[in-house]
Amino acid sequence: MLRPGGRGPDGRLLVPEPPFFMRGVGLLLTLGVLFVAVAGGAYPVVRRLTRRLETLKRGVETFGAGELHHRVDATGRDEIAALAASFNAAATRIESLVQANQSLLANASHELRSPLARLKMALAMLDTTPAERRGALKDEIERNIRELDALVEEVLLASRLDARHQRSRDGVDERVREPVDVIALAAEEAARVDAVLELPDEADRAAALPATLSGDERLLRRALRNLLENARRYGGAGAPALQLRRVGEWLELSVSDRGPGVPASQRERIFEPFYRLPGHAEQAGGVGLGLSLVRQIAQHHGGDVRCEPRAGGGSRFVLRLPIAP
Numbered sequence: 001m002l003r004p005g006g007r008g009p010d011g012r013l014l015v016p017e018p019p020f021f022m023r024g025v026g027l028l029l030t031l032g033v034l035f036v037a038v039a040g041g042a043y044p045v046v047r048r049l050t051r052r053l054e055t056l057k058r059g060v061e062t063f064g065a066g067e068l069h070h071r072v073d074a075t076g077r078d079e080i081a082a083l084a085a086s087f088n089a090a091a092t093r094i095e096s097l098v099q100a101n102q103s104l105l106a107n108a109s110h111e112l113r114s115p116l117a118r119l120k121m122a123l124a125m126l127d128t129t130p131a132e133r134r135g136a137l138k139d140e141i142e143r144n145i146r147e148l149d150a151l152v153e154e155v156l157l158a159s160r161l162d163a164r165h166q167r168s169r170d171g172v173d174e175r176v177r178e179p180v181d182v183i184a185l186a187a188e189e190a191a192r193v194d195a196v197l198e199l200p201d202e203a204d205r206a207a208a209l210p211a212t213l214s215g216d217e218r219l220l221r222r223a224l225r226n227l228l229e230n231a232r233r234y235g236g237a238g239a240p241a242l243q244l245r246r247v248g249e250w251l252e253l254s255v256s257d258r259g260p261g262v263p264a265s266q267r268e269r270i271f272e273p274f275y276r277l278p279g280h281a282e283q284a285g286g287v288g289l290g291l292s293l294v295r296q297i298a299q300h301h302g303g304d305v306r307c308e309p310r311a312g313g314g315s316r317f318v319l320r321l322p323i324a325p
Helices: 025-064 079-126 131-169 182-192 202-208 217-234 290-300
Strands: 178-180 196-198 213-215 241-247 250-256 304-309 315-322
Touching: 025 079, 079 131, 131 290, 178 217, 182 196, 182 217, 182 241, 182 250, 213 217, 217 250, 217 290, 217 315, 290 304, 290 315
Parallel strands: 196 241
Antiparallel strands: 178 213, 241 250, 250 315, 304 315
C-alpha cells in the first residue's frame, strides 16, 4: 500500500491530494486579485466619464431652465464629446429660433400700435363726425383694418417659414414641390400692377426660359407680388418692369423701378424684418415685412434675392431661383 510521503515503484515522491474544497481557492484568489487590479485601473476612467456626464446633465438642466445662451464643454473625441457637440448645435438653433420669434413679436407689437391707435381714434370720432365726413372716416377705418390684416398674415407667414427653415436644418424637408408655370405667373402678377413684362423673343423663349419651375406656387407668387408692390409703392413715376431671363442653371426674375434708389449701405438692411428706409413712413403703406418675406421664400427654394442700382436711376431687385430642384 502506497502512503503519502513515500515513494512509488518508480521512485517518484508521493504527495497527498488536497481536499476538494481547497482545489478552487487558488483560482478564486487569482480571480480576486485580477478583479481588484481591473477595478482599480478602471475606476479613474469610469469616474471621469461619470463626471463629464454629470456636467452635461447640469448643462442641459441649465439650458432647460431658460438660460438659452448656456453651452457645455465639448472637448474630446469620444462619444460624450460628440453628444455635447450635438447638444450645443441644437441649443444654438433653438436660441436662434427663439430670438427670431421674440424679435418678430416685439416688432409686430410695435407695428400694431399705429393702426390700432388710428382705429381707436376714428371710432371715438365716429359718433361726433358730421354725416358728410363719415364716409372718409369709414374709409380710414377700413384701410387700417386691411393694414392690420396684412400685418397678421405676413407675421404668421414669416413665422411659418422660420419654423420650416429650422426643421429643414434638422433634416426634415417640408418644401412643396410642384411644377410652376413661371411665365404665366409673371404675366398675371405684372398685369395686376400694370407692370411691363419683358420676355425673350418668342422664337428664343423655349430655349431661354424653362417651361416650369419646381416649387411652391403660392409662395413664389407672394414673393413676386411683394417685389412688384414694393416697386409700385416706392418706384416713383412710370410703371415697374418685370424681366425674366435664364443665367446658367438659374432663373432670374428682375423687378426694376425709377424711384430714388437704395443707398449701397442699405441694400442688405432692407431685407431685415420691419426695416424701412429713412423717409419711408407708415403712411406710404406696407408693414416692413415684404422684402424680408421675399428673401425667406427665395431661400426656402434654394435661391436668394438682391438689390442693385438700375442703370439710369432707380433700383432693381433680382429674385434668383434654381431651375433644378
